[in-house]
Amino acid sequence: MKRIPFLKPNLVRKKAYQKYLAQIDASRLYSNYGPLNSLFERRVLEEYFRSEGDLTTVNNATIGLMLAISQTKRRGGRYALMPSFTFPATPLAAMWCGLEPYFIDIRADDWCMDESVLTETLDRLGSQAACVVAYATFGTCMDLSLYESLHRTGMPVIIDAASSFGASSDGGMFGCGFSGPVVYSLHATKTFGIGEGGMVYSSDRDLIRNLRQAGNFGFSADRVSVTLGLNGKLSEYAAAIALATLDVFQEKMQTRLQISRWYVDAMTQKGLFDANWVEQKTLGTVPRQVNSFLCPPNRTNNVLIDLLREKGIEARSYFFPACHQQKTFEMFQHSGLETTEGISARVINLPTWEEMSKDDVWAVIDALAGGTAK
Missing domain, CATH: 3.40.640.10 (Type I PLP-dependent aspartate aminotransferase-like (Major domain))
Incomplete structure (x- = not known):
């Protein structure tokens, strides 16, 4: 594997x-x-x-x-x-x-x-x-x-x-x-x-x-x-x-933009967006550090991250818990944070590194699709 x-x-x-x-x-x-x-x-x-x-x-x-x-x-x-x-x-x-x-x-x-x-x-x-x-x-x-x-x-x-x-x-x-x-x-x-x-x-x-x-x-x-x-x-x-x-940064950015396109294409073809996965709405051209999505509302990110781990795929959940849910900050004041907590519980950050191949991206999405269907 x-x-x-x-x-x-x-x-x-x-x-x-x-x-x-x-x-x-x-x-x-x-x-x-x-x-x-x-x-x-x-x-x-x-x-x-x-x-x-x-x-x-x-x-x-x-x-x-x-x-x-x-x-x-x-x-x-x-x-x-x-x-x-x-x-x-x-x-x-x-x-x-x-x-x-x-x-x-x-x-x-x-x-x-x-x-x-x-x-x-x-x-x-x-x-x-x-x-x-x-x-x-x-x-x-x-x-x-x-x-x-x-x-x-x-x-x-x-x-x-x-x-x-x-x-x-x-x-x-x-x-x-x-x-x-x-x-x-x-x-x-x-x-x-x-x-x-x-x-x-x-x-x-x-x-x-x-x-x-x-x-x-x-x-x-x-x-x-x-x-x-x-x-x-x-x-x-x-x-x-x-x-x-700086001498090679344009090339690095283009590589990351291609990886993001592969993720969106794979998720589209596997029907994940139709299954209530959500992509972050972004403005401009963003050579992403990581590619982040929301899992369906009836799933939680930690369960899916564990499923990916079983298949040898490492993912993260930035930012879960959100800052106000962490010990250092839990005493501080805040507005209502319903949207923050909802997104924090669903966000999944998928593998993103410059040597990733299209096959690597598809392996990640195939595993996600299998986990979503369970």
């Missing part, structure tokens, strides 16, 4: 970044926003953000969220409003910034935060709301219009775009032009994976300058700490891998 793992990270091989390692040896600069890091930032800004705004790398996306929240939150505010249907890094980042997560329900179609519930809650909380952290679920190019309006009128908004690097809409990178901070993950499991790392983009260059300063211990130009800071810097070795990844 062939085993099909859930993820199989595929970082560029050493040969691809050997020339960048040689530059590190020559410069003897290993961190502190070094030349390779600066080159990576510059290339990403030019190639993916049309040179609009600015960005800074961080050593991981959780640190990126912490920097973004700490530098933008309203003083005196208590709550960071966010979905419960997200990875724990999001509420944990808010907590490290001295805030309490306030969980908001999601929409049933795209699994992103329900904006009507959000605005009602913001009106009710008033000055107690410190910021909004909106998650672009599984990389979708969600509409940022409301969030841009909120941010420009005094309610800080941070976009958690952990899985969104490479996602595009109307020819532009997701997040391009947004005036608040947009945080991307470069973890090994992401589409743009370098091992560990992240970056924060904004059309507001002053904001990025402040974030970069805070990510370097709050140092001023004369190396005096003048603001709350931490060590959020990306090493030159990680930047070397990032530059080599």
Whole structure:
């Protein structure tokens, strides 16, 4: 029986970044926003953000969220409003910034935060709301219009775009032009994976300058700490891998888009959508980190994941349990979360890795179809 793992990270091989390692040896600069890091930032800004705004790398996306929240939150505010249907890094980042997560329900179609519930809650909380952290679920190019309006009128908004690097809409990178901070993950499991790392983009260059300063211990130009800071810097070795990844990223994205097409085609041909399986509604072109679906309402994800495991297929259930159902966060306030809990109990994330073949995808769907029929 062939085993099909859930993820199989595929970082560029050493040969691809050997020339960048040689530059590190020559410069003897290993961190502190070094030349390779600066080159990576510059290339990403030019190639993916049309040179609009600015960005800074961080050593991981959780640190990126912490920097973004700490530098933008309203003083005196208590709550960071966010979905419960997200990875724990999001509420944990808010907590490290001295805030309490306030969980908001999601929409049933795209699994992103329900904006009507959000605005009602913001009106009710008033000055107690410190910021909004909106998650672009599984990389979708969600509409940022409301969030841009909120941010420009005094309610800080941070976009958690952990899985969104490479996602595009109307020819532009997701997040391009947004005036608040947009945080991307470069973890090994992401589409743009370098091992560990992240970056924060904004059309507001002053904001990025402040974030970069805070990510370097709050140092001023004369190396005096003048603001709350931490060590959020990306090493030159990680930047070397990032530059080599940038060289082949278009190919990586096309591979993942093909895998997603295979999944949809196989599910259609096997009749799973007719059997009440549901695909996430996404906007734009999304080179998915994982391919996620809802199982029929009369089934639960854990049962089907166990059935897949018996056939040597590894799947996951992000995000089950949702954050508000986990011990660290269960005491925090929230809106009604009926949709969150319904989707959380049905979501299944299927194997997605770049060497997957069409036969691998069909093996997964054949097993799912058999489990659904039981």
